[in-house]
Amino acid sequence: MIQFNNVSFGYSKQKLLYANINLELRAGSVYGLLGKNGAGKSTLLKLMAGLVYPQQGKLSVFDADPTKRDPSFMHEVFFIPEEIDTPSIHVLDFGAEHMPFYPKFNNDQFLHYLKEFDIPMTNLNTMSFGQKKKVWIAMGMASNASLIILDEPTNGLDIPSKRMLRKLIATVLNEDTCIIISTHQVKDLDSLIDKIILVDEGEIIVNTDTESITEKLVFKLSPNISTTDQYLYYETSLAGHLIVKERSLEDEATKLDLELFFNAGINNKNGIKQLFN
């Protein structure tokens, strides 16, 4: 579905943010794009949507060139940015004005999602940031686009709305759809994400599925740190030591701790890369 072949990009030609990256994303999955602040998560999303253009290499999305921004490409892509700005019109008008541009837009779904999100039927101008964001999310999901990109979708959402978002994403996902979520708040969406892309300092550290992670790694809470064991990463908490280590034959599978995996990936880049690439 999305193919990066030796893609390089930078906001200036002298300083590249990404150099010769290769990445493949497939339909039917929810991708979690993780990385520190300024790691280039939003830039990667913008490259996929055709909002910034690669300086080198080839990038194709549904076998199309996103930089051409053809209508046939754009009606298959819905981008929900981190910051939200809406015109001062009624929420139903907002949906009605966008509907004709997305051939698969389902107005009944849109109304249903608005109801589920408990959105008041008023002018967008009178809504809070969180409510506006939910309107955008509802519209994105109702567009039935094949590629839905969400940049920090849980920012500004209350706890019931985060739950609702998870439910909505699970509802719209099918084998032809690819959902990419960039987030700092991994705990909000870790139950939903089935593929992880970890980026840091302009490189893709990991692009793998959650099953592979739990197959290869063990996440444990241990009261002690053994000097003989080889840990990929550990950190100390009030309850003890949180450990990430390579899974051996004797180890039982453990539940994926996305936050711990993220920290392991950032702090022991080479160890994680060797294991997954």
Added chain:
Amino acid sequence: MNNQFSFSRVLLLLRKNLKENGKSYLLMFTAGFGIILLIYALLIVAGLHSMFPSGDRKMLFTIGLFLGGTLFSASFYSFFKSQPKTIQFLLLPATTGEKLLIGFILTQIVYIIVFLISFTSIDWFMCTIYNEFVSIPKWIIEQEKHYYKAVYLFNSDTVLIKQILVMYFITTSIAHLGSLSFINNAYVKTVILFILTVVTLIFFNNKILGLMIPEPIMPYGKYFTETFRIGSIQQPTGIVTLPKLWYSTIVWFLPIFIYLSCWTMSYLKIKEKQI
């Protein structure tokens, strides 16, 4: 979905634009209409015992058209200040040409129609009031009494409507390009750049032509489109006049070239816009 130009998508975009910005347009219109009405009314009230202020009216018409038109065009893409709105605009499934056409329709057609209708209405109203209430001083001779009769703007033969329209289309197309080129303070930056460009062009026009065509055959201070003088300025031996057709072609070439260049660059600016 069709990747070629679609007129139905243009109508949808136009409807969307009017729905989302209709209130702002209405406010701008009300403010502009109010300012013109107020100034015109002050001119009429102050001139009820004197001649009809036709010169001031022309100035008001020209300033209203140019200032309003260029301000409107230069603020057309002011939403680029907002990243979410820019993303929404760029990713809306429509071609670049269709998106550009909305700017063209609103700045080049709708504005001028609305302005002409508004100004004509104000002018009709003010001329009627003037003709109704004007008191002509007794010492005015019969031959000069026609100065005390207001003639409607479009019945007046002194308005250079063709030249004004050409200038309007050029300045607003430059302002529209400025709106796409500068995110903040687009109007001020475009005006400064425009003034610098014009001054530079005039300077180089004289300097470069002076170098290309030496003094004995170049009338300094005259435009090269008019004539070539042969001989020194004190004692010319002849004048070469350009063919009339060529002269009129050059006169039209420059505005058409600027106009088409601005719109072509605007198209490319939207097409290549990154965020």
